[in-house]
Amino acid sequence: MTDVPDSYDPETVEPKWQEAWRGSEVYNPDGEPDYVVDTPPPYPTGQLHIGHALGWSYMDFAARFHRMLGENVLFPQGWDCHGLPTEVKVEEEQDIHRTDVPREEFRELCVELSERRIDGMKETMHAMGFSQDWSAEYRTMDPEYWEKTQRSFVEMAEGDEEESYVYRDEHPVNWCPRCETAIADAEVENVDREGRLHYVTFDGVDNDDIEIATTRPELLAACVGMAVDPDDERYADRVGDTFEVPLFGQEVELLADDDVDGDFGTGAVMICTFGDKQDVDWWAEHDLDLRPVFTEDGRLGELAGEYEGLTVEAAKTTIAEDLEEAGYLNDTEPTDQSVGACWRCDTPIEILSKEQWFVEVRQDEILEKAAEVEWIPDHMYDRLEDWTEGMEWDWVISRQRVFATPIPAWFCNDCGHVHVADVEALPVEPTESDPAIEACPECGADDWEGETDVMDTWMDSSISPMHVQGWPDADFEPTTLRQQGHDIIRTWAFYTLLRVTALEDEVPWEEALINGMVFGDDGHKMSKSRGNAVGPEEAVEEHSADAVRQALALGGQPGSDIQFQWKEVTSASRFLTKCWNIFQFASEHLDEETPEIGAPAYRDADQWILTKLADTAETVEADMREYRFDSALRELREFVWEDLADDYLELVKGRLYEGRPGERDAARHALYTAVSASVRMLAPFAPHFAEEVYDHLPGTEGSVHAASWPDAAFEGDEDAEAKGDLIAEVASTVRAWKSDEGMALNADLDRIEVYSDQGRGYDTYDLSEAVNAPVYLETGSPNVELVPVGVDPDHSVIGPQFRDEAGQVVGALESADLTQLKNEKEIEGEISLEVDGESVSIDGDAVEIEEEYRAESGEEVEVLETERATVLVFP
């Protein structure tokens, strides 16, 4: 091998292999897949952010690893296209309102924008080296996909009232006045802000007046009742009293309800339709009137009389002023409040009662399936459980928007009958075409109005595992892995469980790997204003994709939030350089014949590195199976850097350069085995680097990503590891000593003597070369003065043996005469002590006597202590 470049240049290597992979089929499953990833379909924002990079890195590590295990991996990629942000962007770019152009035309503009944005995100995915199977790409905005969304809707709507999950009803829903659409609970976020509490008097009707406190005087027109805590003594005999609503005049009754917080304001509150979810509960509970006062665009409506047309904020001010003028407003004060807001645009939501489509939430069956999924880490199940148990309202799935999957239904203009499309008719756009049936089955008329409402985009993405598994053409089988962030457990994970359970009565995925958030280098959430935001492209450009991937893997174990740190990227990049240098060294000694070397006469050092390699491969594989990418990579790095580079290479250099052919071949073969296995284990993390090395490595064919995980099992001498540890340790200690002494590392020494438990039973060839000195193996103790300097009791023996006296025993050992202890231990095999007036005896093996060697005066010898040996160095 002569064509190995001096240095590793990711800037040319990475794009080269990305190009090659694009044109190959190395990531396409060959036949029926048995490891299927339910890849998140991201929303096409145009930017793949660092959080995506983390999630996709996890999936890519897993996909590449499982391919190497010989599994047929399907790692598809979808795009969750529908939704409001795209509509808003199109309106902005085209300078139009969505109603200015026909629905179909507006939709087309949204599709075009989505396509442009998808292209940009795909580029970043390629640059990160992710290994999706692009032949399995899908987009929820394509008719082939929304046919499936519609089908899933139709199937869930089938059956009688008892069976069917889908129903249409008028019910209060969360409403975003800016987006002018209903939204689900999961799309409401609570934001803390300061409000103003208004103390308002309501005149009594044939009874005394009452004072209530409210933050929302603009809702007076919608007031339909008042409530107090039944145990509130201030209002003990007043329940049932009637009052007149100031400015608006409707009469309302005082109710008692446990949910009233008596400590808030005056202890009396008004009930409006609707200020919040609590109002909805009271309204339903006490069967109150409905006085809808808000319009769909967030203004006051007809019932507000002279205030009609004012925005919520303007009405709040105006009505407060008028209350004050009329003498009803007694006081105001600031108060902390938490208001629901649209998670897409942060506009405070209102609650409107509207005719909408709903999907029933059957908590028990969702939880039953959720419990069958293996959550990684497992406490993520708790989040799903909490959310599910706390669900109060069914899922409102209709949206009054355009760019989404149409709800496949029509209304009969004569009798109002609702017709849901038949499966055979799908996909269908009911605003464009009439139903397949002609006459209304209820009244016989033939005059249909297509549903203009569209579906919540979560209806699209919540069938992703079914789409990925080829539903409905193929029978559904659970996918293997779902990877997603913990921030969307309440949405994507929840809805997917709900839908797949309802449709197939199966778990959507066997394992749910939940990743944390990625914070900036300063430990805070990434944000442009804070200036700590880093994009994947930027990081890749600065170092390399392989380095960024490693940094993400090492950020922490999956599930925990991680901090993006440049220093980790730097250190990963150095590791690649180190690996390249190892490989470069190895390449000078390997050729096409190396892999074929038969029956190599391994020396101790060779057996040692091969044993270490086997242990490493086993540990790394176990970690990878458990998605512990952090510890897998750490383990691998330690092996490569410490065992392979620092120790083994130094030990066998002499043999490789000057050994006899048989001895050289043994080292070459072991070196080849270690390098080949290491590069394959590195492949999931650093796919470009691994491919480049593998490409140069003799005896390989094709891509490293089609290679198999190293089967490194090695049966060497029983104590190969112990011998090798000793050899490596002595070599490195002597070399460190030389460095300390300011000597050249290849300075020759007169001789060294090694005293250890291994006696003379190991091989000195490599050791001798590595320290550049003749090596004499010795047994027993060196002929230099030995001075006991302390004791090292084994607490795991002494603790259980003496229980509460253990402390005293250890104290006695430490204060005893060391020379005497040593004699007892060596002669008697046990040690006797006086503790608390009683004589106790300790097994000699439980007490280590620490000793130091003192060279006899006049002799020029250095005594080095290692963990396993004492080394005398004669310079």
Added chain:
RNA sequence: GGGUCUGUGGUCUAGUUGGUCAUGACGCGGCCUUUACAAGGCCGAAGUCGGCGGUUCGAACCCGCCCAGACCCA
């Protein structure tokens, strides 16, 4: 207010059948061109393992309370 998680040298991080000398990286200081590698090697300084209490012969680890932070929810 409720739930979940986290707290380990300056920074980030590892660490479960509880065993005394706590892992590694980056950074910092010093020394060294050695037939793969100065993007390297060697040595060093730097830690009340958030705090308090408990269990135990022994606690970073188990239990309780408290403090701080993150996320989700109300």
